[in-house]
Amino acid sequence: MxxxxxxxxxxxxxxxxxxxxxxxxxxxxxxxxxxxxxxxxxxxxxxxxxxxxxxxxxxxxxxxxxxxxxxxxxxxxxxxFDRTAWRxxxxxxxxxxxxxxxxxxxVGASAVVSGISGRTDLRGVSGGCTLVGLTGAVRADTVSGAVEAQGVTGELRFHTVSGDLTVIDGGGAGVRADSVSGDMTLDLDRIATEADIQLTTVSGEIAIRLPDPADAHVSVNTTTGSVANAFDDLRVSGWGPRQITGTLGAGGGTLRASTISGGLALLRRPAFEDTGKKVL
Known part of the structure; x- marks a missing residue:
């Protein structure tokens, strides 16, 4: 060649x-x-x-x-947005x-990227995108397409107008995401030491499930949405605008999230249980 x-x-x-x-x-x-x-x-x-x-x-x-x-x-x-391309x-x-x-x-297509350790850049006008087992840095920008990240351990940056972000078994060094109306759902199996997680949306819902135990300084808020908190070490305050603040573990990582009209929930992953069973 x-x-x-x-x-x-x-x-x-x-x-x-x-x-x-x-x-x-x-x-x-x-x-x-x-x-x-x-x-x-x-x-x-x-x-x-x-x-x-x-x-x-x-x-x-x-x-x-x-x-x-x-x-x-x-x-x-x-x-x-040339509609001739959609044919x-x-x-x-x-x-x-x-x-x-x-x-x-x-454009109007779905994409799956898996097993990549180099940098990954994804751009989508519409259509769902799935990222699986990526260990390098990831940047995803969409107009309306949803992005699902499974087992992504590299730094993840996501920007969208109305697309949703779902992170499953996340454990990377950082997640930074912003949207106008897209929902954000993060299920983190661990928070890396000094991890930096920042989520911002105008009207989207934010739900974050943290590992138990977790290690992060937490500051999340919503202007008019509802809040739910599953951690005794965190404090819910405010009558109009609501916020959840506090420190989990040693506070090595940082978790910040903000939504204006969307609801906000911090959930707890089940703690690891030692059943005493031997694995042969």
Missing amino acids: SARSEWSVSAPRTLEFTEPVRALNVRTAGGTVNVVGTSDGGPPRLEVSEIDGEPLTVSYDGGTLTVAYEDLPWKGFLKF RRAVVSVTVPADTRVEVGV
């Missing part, structure tokens, strides 16, 4: 790459994108299993693999080394 190679894909096709892939850029409309990071040493692989409408352009240039519609630029991607559909699966730098942009 030469330093620069390019293909036009208008029908189902599979490509394997003998040269190393250090960066991946995918920009599609409609359908599904699935990116998998592996450490088995196998060659990077692209499979387009379904495609309707305009052909996809696939290019390899100096370690960067790009799979995209040419009229979907990465710059200004979230402002793309396209492609089902794309890419396997790359785990440490690859990944950029995925989708």
Whole structure:
């Protein structure tokens, strides 16, 4: 394979790459994108299993693999509202080394990114996105698409207008998320030492389930929404605007959350119970 190679894909096709892939850029409309990071040493692989409408352009240039519609630029991607692009559909699966730098942009499509230890950037105009087992830094920006993060241990930054954020088994060094109306649900299996969690929304609901024991300084508030608190060490105060403050454990981490009209809940994960059973 030469330093620069390019293909036009208008029908189902599979490509394997003998040269190393250090960066991946995918920009599609409609359908599904699935990116998998592996450490088995196998060659990077692209499979387009379904495609309707305009052909996809696939290019390899100096370690960067790009799979995209040419009229979907990465710059200004979230402002793309050309409805003609929504009449396209492609089902794309890419396997790359785990440490690859990944950029995925989708319009009216779903995306799944798993097993990546390099940095991941996700942009979506609509459509759900799932992030699984990512250990590198993650940034997700959507207009209305929901994002679900499972077992993500890298720093997570999320920005949306109306999309929801759900974090399952989270335990990274930090989460920073802001939205206008999207809900935020975080289920944390641990809070890393000196973790920094900051959540802000205008009208969305915020629910956070913390491990027991937890280690964080807590300051969360809502202007007109309801509050619920499952921790005796935290104090609920205020008659109009309500806030929950206090310190859990040694207070090594920081948890801040704010919503204007949405409800706010701090929940407790069940404490680990030693049943005395032996594992054979």
